[in-house]
Amino acid sequence: MRSGIVYTETVIHSAPEAFAAEAPYQTAIISLDGGGRVTVRIEGDRVGIGDKGVEVEARNGVPFFRRAG
Amino acid sequence: MRPVAIIGIGKTPFGAFPDRDLRSLAVEAGEKALHNAQVRPEQIESFYLGNFAGPSFAGQNHLAPYVSTALGIQGVPSTRIEAACASSGSAFFHGWAEVAAGINDIVMVVGVEKMTSQPTARVSEILAEAGDCAGEMKAGSTFASLFAMIARRHMYDYGTKKEHLAAVAVKNHANGALNPDAHMRKPITLEQAMKGKPIADPLNIYDCSLISDGAAAVILAPLERAHEFTQKPIRVLGISQASDYVALDQKADITTFPAVRRAAEKAYQMAGVSPEDIEFAEIHDCFTIAEIIAIEDLGFVKKGEGGPFSFEGNTARTGKLPVNTSGGLKSKGHPVGATGVAQLCDLALQIRCEAGERQIPRHSLGLAQNLGGSGATCVVSILGAA
Numbered sequence: 001m002r003s004g005i006v007y008t009e010t011v012i013h014s015a016p017e018a019f020a021a022e023a024p025y026q027t028a029i030i031s032l033d034g035g036g037r038v039t040v041r042i043e044g045d046r047v048g049i050g051d052k053g054v055e056v057e058a059r060n061g062v063p064f065f066r067r068a069g
Numbered sequence: 070m071r072p073v074a075i076i077g078i079g080k081t082p083f084g085a086f087p088d089r090d091l092r093s094l095a096v097e098a099g100e101k102a103l104h105n106a107q108v109r110p111e112q113i114e115s116f117y118l119g120n121f122a123g124p125s126f127a128g129q130n131h132l133a134p135y136v137s138t139a140l141g142i143q144g145v146p147s148t149r150i151e152a153a154c155a156s157s158g159s160a161f162f163h164g165w166a167e168v169a170a171g172i173n174d175i176v177m178v179v180g181v182e183k184m185t186s187q188p189t190a191r192v193s194e195i196l197a198e199a200g201d202c203a204g205e206m207k208a209g210s211t212f213a214s215l216f217a218m219i220a221r222r223h224m225y226d227y228g229t230k231k232e233h234l235a236a237v238a239v240k241n242h243a244n245g246a247l248n249p250d251a252h253m254r255k256p257i258t259l260e261q262a263m264k265g266k267p268i269a270d271p272l273n274i275y276d277c278s279l280i281s282d283g284a285a286a287v288i289l290a291p292l293e294r295a296h297e298f299t300q301k302p303i304r305v306l307g308i309s310q311a312s313d314y315v316a317l318d319q320k321a322d323i324t325t326f327p328a329v330r331r332a333a334e335k336a337y338q339m340a341g342v343s344p345e346d347i348e349f350a351e352i353h354d355c356f357t358i359a360e361i362i363a364i365e366d367l368g369f370v371k372k373g374e375g376g377p378f379s380f381e382g383n384t385a386r387t388g389k390l391p392v393n394t395s396g397g398l399k400s401k402g403h404p405v406g407a408t409g410v411a412q413l414c415d416l417a418l419q420i421r422c423e424a425g426e427r428q429i430p431r432h433s434l435g436l437a438q439n440l441g442g443s444g445a446t447c448v449v450s451i452l453g454a455a
Contacts, residue, residue, distance in 0.1 A: 008225075008323065010217035012209060013267040016197060017190035019209040027208055029218060029318045037318040039205040049225045062208045 001055040004032040006047045040065045070169045072292035074302040074455050077106025078414040082250040083283035083402030091127045091183040095136040098284035099179050106288045106298045110141035114173035117164045118149045119157025119180035120406035125195045127183050153199035158409025158439030158448030162310045168289045181284035182404035199442045201316035215317050215443045216356035217269035223324045233376030235262035237357040238275045245396020247426040252281045252402030276357040281402030285411035301421045307340030307451040315445045326444035329366040336449040344368035348431040351412035353440035354397040394427045409439035416452045
C-alpha cells in the first residue's frame with residue numbers, strides 16, 4: 001500500500017448530492033513517498049499538513065488513507 | 070496587429086430570476102450593448118458567446134446562434150467558448166484577436182449563465198465538472214473544498230489568517246452594497262464573516278461567491294473606427310490567456326496560479342505597463358483566498374503578503390489599489406459564464422466615470438483577471454481610456 005505526507009487537507013461540510021450522506025468528511029492531497037501526488041479521502045482521525053498517511057484501501061477507484069502511527 | 074477598443078457595454082442585474090431564461094438574459098445584455106454603442110444588429114460581423122454549462126443548467130446546446138439570432142444577428146460566425154468560470158474572458162480574448170488580426174471590424178461578445186433553475190446540490194455537481202472528474206471530484210471534492218485546500222496550504226506556508234480571508238468578504242460586500250446591479254447588496258461585519266456556516270474548512274459561507282443568473286456584453290471595434298460609435302471608447306491595452314493543469318494534485322505549488330502569472334506577464338508586456346502602474350482591478354474572487362492569491366500572482370504584492378495587504382484596507386475603494394469596486398463575485402454575483410465580460414464592463418464604467426456611488430478617483434488604467442476552475446485557465450485584460 002502507498003504512503004506519504006499530507007500536503008494539504010480540508011473537512012467538507014457542504015457536499016455534492018452523491019456524497020451528502022457522508023458529510024462531514026475529510027479529503028487531502030498526499031505527497032507520495034514514491035513521488036507524485038494524489039487526492040484521497042481520509043478515514044479515522046483527522047489529519048493535518050505534514051502528517052504521515054498510509055493507504056487503507058480503494059473504494060470505487062478512490063484511495064482512502066489513514067494517519068500512520 | 071491593430072489596436073482594439075470597446076465601443077459599447079451592457080449587462081443585466083445579477084441575481085436569482087425565476088422568470089428569466091438563459092436566452093432572454095443574454096439578449097437583454099446584448100441589446101443594451103448595441104444601444105450603448107449605437108450599433109445595429111446587422112452591423113455585427115462576428116459573435117462570441119461565453120457560457121460554461123448551458124446544456125446542463127438549461128438543457129440547451131448550440132447556444133451561440135440560439136442567442137445571436139434572437140438579437141437579430143444573422144448569417145455571421147457565431148461561436149460559443151467554454152472555459153469554466155473563464156468562459157467569457159476567453160470569448161473576449163478570441164473576439165479581440167479577430168478584430169486585432171483584421172479579420173472583422175465589429176464583433177460582439179456576450180457572457181451568460183442561468184444557474185438558479187437547479188437546486189444547490191445539483192449546481193455543485195455541474196460546477197464540479199470543471200475539475201478532474203476521474204480524480205479529485207470522484208473523491209468527493211467540491212470547488213469550495215479545492216480552494217479550501219489551497220487556503221490551508223497558503224496559511225501553512227505564509228501565515229495567512231482566517232481574518233485576512235474574512236476581510237476580503239467584508240470589503241467586497243461593502244462595495245456591492247453600492248452597486249444597483251449586484252446580487253447581494255448587504256454589508257457584513259468582520260465578526261459575521263468569521264462565523265459563517267462552515268462549507269469546507271477553513272472556508273465558510275462568507276468565503277464563497279454566489280450562485281447567480283445574469284449576462285454581460287461588449288462590442289469591439291478597431292480603435293481607428295471607435296469614434297464613429299462612441300465619445301468614450303475604452304482601449305484594450307493588453308490581453309492574454311494562459312492555461313495549466315485541471316487537477317489540483319498535479320500542480321507543484323497550489324498557493325500560486327502559473328496561468329495567472331503567465332497571462333499577466335504577457336498582458337503587462339503588451340500594454341507596456343508594470344503592476345505598479347495599475348490603478349484598480351476586478352479580480353476573480355470565486356473564494357476569498359482566490360483574491361488574495363491573485364493580487365500576489367499579478368505582482369501587486371510579494372508572494373505571501375496578499376492576506377495582510379487586504380486586511381490593512383489597501384484594496385478598499387479608498388485604498389492604494391481598489392479591488393472589486395463592483396462587489397466582485399462575492400457580492401455582485403457569479404453567473405459563471407457571464408463573469409469575465411461583466412468584469413470588463415465594470416472596468417469600463419470606472420474608466421468612463423459612470424460608476425455612480427462607487428466611483429473611484431484614480432480610474433484611467435484597470436486590470437481584469439478571470440480564472441477558470443482551480444487555475445487551469447486565466448485571462449488577464451488591461452483596459453484604459455482611449
